[in-house]
Amino acid sequence: MGTIEQLRGQWINPSDVSTILMVIGGDVVQNAFAQGTGQLYTPVCFSFGCVAYAFITLVNIVGDGRLLPRPDYPVKVFNLESGYARENKNWVVGRLLRDIEAQVARRQPLEDGTGIRISVFEALENENEPTRFSWSFLHVIGALVTALQVGVAAIPIALDRQWGVMFITVVGTFLIQITGLLPQWRAEKLPNGQKSKDCYALTSGNGSTDIVVVIGKGLCLNLEEMSASQSPRVNRPWEKFQWLSRPIYLDNSEKGQASKQRKSKTFRGFPLGFFMTQITCWVLSVLWLLLLVNVAATKDYTWCILGVGALGMFQNAWLAAAELPSSKRNMPLWYCDTIMTHKVMDGIMDFDITYGRGIPLMEEFFPGRLHSDEVEWWRGNRKRYDEKRMKDSIKRGIPRSKEPVLPTSTLDPSLYRRMSWAKDNHPNSLHHIKYEPSTRFDDLRTRHRSGKSDASVRDQELGIQHEVSEETIQHMPERGTGDDIQIEQQQQQKRHDANEATGRAVDEP
Incomplete structure (x- = not known):
């Protein structure tokens, strides 16, 4: 043949x-x-x-x-409340960031020369069962x-x-x-903790132009737990299944009072x-x-x-x-705000002014020494850096610390823009974005100052003073005019000068 x-x-x-x-x-x-x-x-x-x-x-x-x-997409997960960061080991978290970045890019493309784009979302209630x-x-x-x-x-x-x-x-x-x-x-694919109150940041790491921030508000999947991706050989991942786990009784007897914790059923x-x-x-x-x-x-x-x-x-x-909306991964999100700047430091500073959670991101994207005006800004004396930025405001934009009012997307719920992965109606009607200062940042500052690395030297110079920006966040809803901000900045400068005169650290009471 x-x-x-x-x-x-x-x-x-x-x-x-x-x-x-x-x-x-x-x-x-x-x-x-x-x-x-x-x-x-x-x-x-x-x-x-x-x-x-x-x-x-x-x-x-x-x-x-x-x-x-x-994971087939690199992700670094930050808990912006505690400041801890970890490399992602979970396939779902990688796809979550990949899909959100793609959806954001279609709706808000990066402008020429954009250095950073920080997209802020709120978690909405997930109507699915813990294992569905x-x-x-x-x-x-x-x-x-x-x-x-x-x-x-x-x-x-x-x-x-x-x-x-x-x-x-x-x-x-x-x-x-x-x-x-x-x-x-x-x-x-799902963590045990599905009602997290923490604030998370997802990014591909230093050098990435995208940061996705998710504000938990007691409705978010615990992304920190997910990224750790515990082995299915241990009991923890199985405790959310009612039929594969049993309750733990407080008095160690099946007739006693059961606690909310459960323990996986085992065999061999x-x-x-x-x-x-x-x-x-x-x-x-x-x-x-x-x-x-x-x-x-x-x-x-x-x-x-x-x-x-x-x-x-x-x-x-x-x-x-295939690209999936986050709600199909049991994490429905509501779009809140986007910060886009030409300089990465400007964007992180604007994020810290608005949400008071910028320190972990600053340390990730700037692990080395900072310029003197940047050091002053993070200590609370923002005047010199912001004035330099204002001179180049056409390119770098107006600092949020000098804006007469907050961005409308963070104050007026009627102006919220709904994205395809959000629900039709936001659960709260007025001033729903209000963040209380986290005392855990005090522990973060202590941990940084006691470190031995080169980055810790920079942090010790900074003092990682965060009281000013937290105080600013507390008074955000009361701001309405440029005069209010100018008066507040003058008061902050006086407190700073008084501390310098007495020889005390800026972040000491």
Whole structure:
């Protein structure tokens, strides 16, 4: 048989191609599962790569015990209340920042020369249960593609009453749905703390032009806990499941008073939910291997098998990369404010003036020594730096410390701009953004001054005085004219000069 005849025969009825394709692309299927799990139906479709994914999962479960892939978008999470920062280890947090940045960029593109864009959001109430996600367009598209796959698999039945392709399609879809129902997906994707009051900042780190700030107000997922990504081998991630945990009784007896804390049920030293995942993954790996044998044995209508697999492959690739609103990740957000400046320091200072939480960001983006006027600004004497900025106000903008009134987006709820991931009605009606000074910044200053690093020398020079900006935040709603701000600045300067004259540190009482 010549080459032309071989190629013609292969294109008429491809052989062994589908078997080879079934063992590639497992990482795409893994990301699709990470994106789509959380409901009774998982929008992942039977596709090439499912067999490879089954064995990737088996290796991960035996190894580190995780189902979620590693983060594919760099994120550093800051708790702006305590000042602590940590590198993200959770896939969901990375996608959360990626999608919010993309949505903000479409609505408020960066201007030429913009150095920093700080987007501020408030968390809204999440109506889902602690272990459930919302239905979304992903599920609709997944169901449509699955129905189309079944239609393609029905062609051999209609023509020759051959049900081999239909059998492979139905069994593969069933195995995928069993994988998506594993509770460990939700255990890894959601934290135990889902009513956080802290203020968080998400950024890709020093050098990034975007910072996303989320004000918890007792409604936010604990992003600090999520970014730590505790191992599913320990009890903590399973305590939010009622049926996989039990209450802790105060008197150590089941007849006593139960506390609000729960403890995961265990089996052979592992949480029951993790043990279920291990058993299920072993069984699924064997079943996928048997299904692969059936695929290799199918010699007729191989184009139908390729069609079913190709539909699922493109659906899963789209699902793995799809952009989701934050509400579909159980963290609905309300857009509050955006700070965009040409100089990064200007933007962080404006953020500190408005929200009083700029110190951790300043230390991340400026780990070295500061200029003398910047040192004075963070000590509370803002005059010299702000005057220099005012001379170049066309490019750098007016400092928020010199604005006669606050930005309308932070005071007038009627002027709020709703973004696609926010609810239709804001829960509060007037002056809902009011931030009380955090006493934990005092501990932060003490920790910085006692450090031995080069950055701590800079902090010791600064004194990290934050009382002025906190005092400013307290009186924000009372400001209305430029004269009020000028009088307040004069009083601050007098207090500063008096402290200098007596030889006391600026932040001492």
